[in-house]
Amino acid sequence: MTTENLQITLAARPRGLPVDTDWARVTAPVREPDDGEVVVEVIYLSLDPAMRGWMNDIRSYIPPVKLGEVFRAAGVGRVIEGRSPDLSAGDLVYGIVGMQRYATMKASALERLPADAGVSLPDYLGVLGLPGLTAYFGLFDVGAAQPGDTVLVSAASGAVGSVVGQLAKIHGCRAVGSAGGPDKCRHLTEVLGFDAAIDYKSGDSLTRAIGAACRDGVNVYFDNVGGPMLEAALRHLARGARVVICGAIHHYNETSAPRGPAGYLSLLVHRARMEGFVVFDYADRYAEARAKLAGWLAEGRLKSQVTIAEGLENAPQALLRLFSGDKLGKLVVRVADDPAA
């Protein structure tokens, strides 16, 4: 096999928002597979806010990406050749394939996707992928959402938030989401079935807006952003509320230490808790959650929204759309033609 590979590697560690020179585009021959390995042609790559953290030289729940290394990314693709009895050419697979056109990797690190499940490939990176699983375990396990609860979620038009709100509705909760701009807010209430939406870009007081949308207080606040939205949500906790710390995109490009939530003593007044989690800890229950998510998706009770950016070479620019908010739902990069699309 002599096909040329295109790889996106980390060239420099950014301060603040990443710039194009923080990345390098490298061409190299596709590495031949060893025993037990296969070559995957990548079709879609997932772009996730957590990637910004992996660019820093700080160990979080997983190590940072090293300088010069192909950037870590989840993706779906097709096996094109291999030396493993477990996967055959043509198999569709999911795995941490990295930002590259072809990934030569162990078959055991890949998950074979069902051939005709009626699921579009990007959904394996969104509703049925880590964002959907994150929403599921964060809302039900960490947030312990109960029917009748008011669930507030930030970045509600994003990959995780949009699923959180819809799962809340399926579970019999009231769902309130925050998003940037009237179009996204309309999407929440008119397409995804949220009970109310808060436009954080409107210039209105977030505290007043949350108070108006959550008159009995917030039972579960699912936080993807941190910053002023977390601060405002803490002012409206119901007794015994659960604040689920899933992410903090507001802070990821900050160059100085973040301000913490000054209202944290609200946890005491309202006997509430704030809890962080990492979806990887739930790996032994992914199958259970995926089966439920897939069922709701098939029934039409869970809607998928995907924004597709074109071309591997544009992945670094596309990543910035997570921070500008210029996308809806799950953001993926199309690297090769989708056989089903």
Added chain:
Amino acid sequence: MTTENLQITLAARPRGLPVDTDWARVTAPVREPDDGEVVVEVIYLSLDPAMRGWMNDIRSYIPPVKLGEVFRAAGVGRVIEGRSPDLSAGDLVYGIVGMQRYATMKASALERLPADAGVSLPDYLGVLGLPGLTAYFGLFDVGAAQPGDTVLVSAASGAVGSVVGQLAKIHGCRAVGSAGGPDKCRHLTEVLGFDAAIDYKSGDSLTRAIGAACRDGVNVYFDNVGGPMLEAALRHLARGARVVICGAIHHYNETSAPRGPAGYLSLLVHRARMEGFVVFDYADRYAEARAKLAGWLAEGRLKSQVTIAEGLENAPQALLRLFSGDKLGKLVVRVADDPAA
């Protein structure tokens, strides 16, 4: 009954540290008891950090004290007359008697103390009172401390913290406490049996000191102070840690909005939670906890430390000792002679 009463009322709402003119000393005849009421001669009053919050015009978990009102305070005393079949003259009682020499109040709002339980009266305000109960439920229920855990507690030489550390040891945990100055730190390790003490006034880095004392990370951080200590503790959480928010004395006299804990995302990295609580929610389990605390006290496994300030009229000044740290263990005011002392 014509005895004159001395009462301490709230005269003004302080900004920052209270000053003497925020209080008034009022004399008035002792009110005659109605049916169902008794007159209590107060012997000891409890001084608690939460009192500072009650001076602000902000509803927290209980309403603030009104201007002109006798200041709310728990105390122990002796019934001197009454019109209730439930209490007789000479009975020792506990209740929210207020900052005054004589409290005329409903017998049903008082708890009769056992006559010869071998417990000193101030202990009903400390180890066996709300501070001890707060330590018990905060450590075991909210903090879910397990044998083998490292338990870090701030204000560890205080009424609550000193019990938290001792209960941690009784439960088979490693106990580390922070306190101000070498004498208090020695008290923790040499008298109360803590495994290590951190002197927050030493000028050393709190973060380094916690790291050195808690090499495997902190499983339970019981926080009474907030501020830099909370910030530093968040940097050393073990996987799945519990941060118990009991109080925040660092912030109680602040005149501007507090800085929140910038390191709160450590909750995500370490799958940890931060949870607030109010001891009053455990009222139906006080008897269970008191029986255990009294047992450990009788066995000598739990040591009581009380600082006594003399004279009701000095209560406002004595309250400031909670913020300057000029006391050890539980701070009480002696209002009348203790029959047992």
